[in-house]
Amino acid sequence: MSRSFTNNDDSINNDNENNNTLYEDTSSITIDDTEGFHSFESDHHNESSSRVDYIIDTGDLLDDDQCNFKYDLSKPLYDTARITVKKATSELMNFAVESNSDKSTTIRLFKLVKSLLPTSNILPTTYTTIMKSLEQLSLSQSKYYCNGCTQLCIMRKNKKICDNRDCAFSRLSLKSHQISKIVELDLATQLKTIISRNFSLFFNEQKLSQDFDVPHGRQYQSFPTSKNQKITLIIHADGSPLVRTTKSSVWPVFGSIVELPHQVGEFQSNILVLALWASCQKPNVDLLMKNCIAQLVEYEKNDLVIMVKGIELHINIQRQMFIADLPAKSLFMKTISYNGYSACTVCTAKGKIVLFCICFCC
Numbered sequence: 001m002s003r004s005f006t007n008n009d010d011s012i013n014n015d016n017e018n019n020n021t022l023y024e025d026t027s028s029i030t031i032d033d034t035e036g037f038h039s040f041e042s043d044h045h046n047e048s049s050s051r052v053d054y055i056i057d058t059g060d061l062l063d064d065d066q067c068n069f070k071y072d073l074s075k076p077l078y079d080t081a082r083i084t085v086k087k088a089t090s091e092l093m094n095f096a097v098e099s100n101s102d103k104s105t106t107i108r109l110f111k112l113v114k115s116l117l118p119t120s121n122i123l124p125t126t127y128t129t130i131m132k133s134l135e136q137l138s139l140s141q142s143k144y145y146c147n148g149c150t151q152l153c154i155m156r157k158n159k160k161i162c163d164n165r166d167c168a169f170s171r172l173s174l175k176s177h178q179i180s181k182i183v184e185l186d187l188a189t190q191l192k193t194i195i196s197r198n199f200s201l202f203f204n205e206q207k208l209s210q211d212f213d214v215p216h217g218r219q220y221q222s223f224p225t226s227k228n229q230k231i232t233l234i235i236h237a238d239g240s241p242l243v244r245t246t247k248s249s250v251w252p253v254f255g256s257i258v259e260l261p262h263q264v265g266e267f268q269s270n271i272l273v274l275a276l277w278a279s280c281q282k283p284n285v286d287l288l289m290k291n292c293i294a295q296l297v298e299y300e301k302n303d304l305v306i307m308v309k310g311i312e313l314h315i316n317i318q319r320q321m322f323i324a325d326l327p328a329k330s331l332f333m334k335t336i337s338y339n340g341y342s343a344c345t346v347c348t349a350k351g352k353i354v355l356f357c358i359c360f361c362c
Contacts, residue, residue: 075122089123090134092110095109111125140184141185142181142183144180145182145284145287146179160174177246180278188304220320228316231257231318238325249278252273252276255274256270275292300316326338349361
């Protein structure tokens with residue numbers, strides 16, 4: 001028995017010596033993780049390059065001047081809080097803009113933060129209360145019209161109801177296919193954002209436009225010159241189906257700025273959205289363009305006064321032309337369809353069928 005114990009002790013001593021030797025050997029080894037770091041970096045680069053990164057528009061962020069934090073008299077977010085409701089709302093909205101979050105995701109973010117705060121907090125969780133806390137006016141206004149009588153619907157408990165007694169849908173809760181939605185947008189706010197983003201292009205003495213651009217045309221140069229800054233709009237509209245399985249379609253009315261070079265003016269961020277129509281019926285042009293025309297006429301007679309980078313600008317807005325395809329042209333001009341009799345907008349000829357086509361002798 002004693003001999004067996006001696007052998008065990010010898011084996012333990014040998015194991016200790018081997019372990020010490022192993023530690024000495026490993027202490028002289030230099031671990032090189034550069035290759036792994038480069039592979040991680042390349043993977044991260046491939047991952048980031050495989051998606052389209054969102055470029056933050058500084059004009060979308062809420063700065064201290066817009067929200068007037070120097071004179072912030074709003075209530076604390078909760079008892080003993082060191083931040084006000086307005087400041088907290090602004091920080092969350094800036095985070096939502098930087099992360100390119102949509103409206104529903106932003107509302108969920110506000111609700112999540114509100115659930116983590118003390119129960120006495122007064123953080124807003126709806127779009128209306130958020131804009132009210134920031135003292136910001138909404139850039140758009142939605143109106144709902146009855147498809148039966150084209151009268152403005154009234155809202156009762158989040159339901160659209162037609163108040164016209166002579167309408168077939170009178171006093172009924174209208175469904176989505178029975179109403180037409182018009183979204184009216186503010187022109188002045190959109191112009192201010194675009195001018196702030198492209199300030200150097202608007203006030204550059206060098207002519208950045210090419211010889212074939214609109215500013216070199218006779219029609220543009222025939223406009224009377226104004227002492228103030230002039231902005232000319234090209235209005236264009238078209239329709240597109242929302243879902244293929246339904247008859248619903250959307251008709252946007254856009255405006256592009258002539259004074260911007262075409263390389264920049266065609267960017268989506270530099271296009272003005274004047275109005276939107278969403279319905280299963282074709283748009284009623286009078287209802288769709290009513291607010292848009294009113295704004296354009298107002299800013300043509302009375303200059304638009306805005307502050308951009310501490311400079312007060314007086315802008316006179318004019319219209320250059322209206323562009324649309326033939327179906328949209330006949331709709332907005334309230335003429336017969338382009339393939340029908342008396343459809344010519346130049347003459348009053350009825351037209352004749354020649355080789356399965358309507359021809360006009362103007």
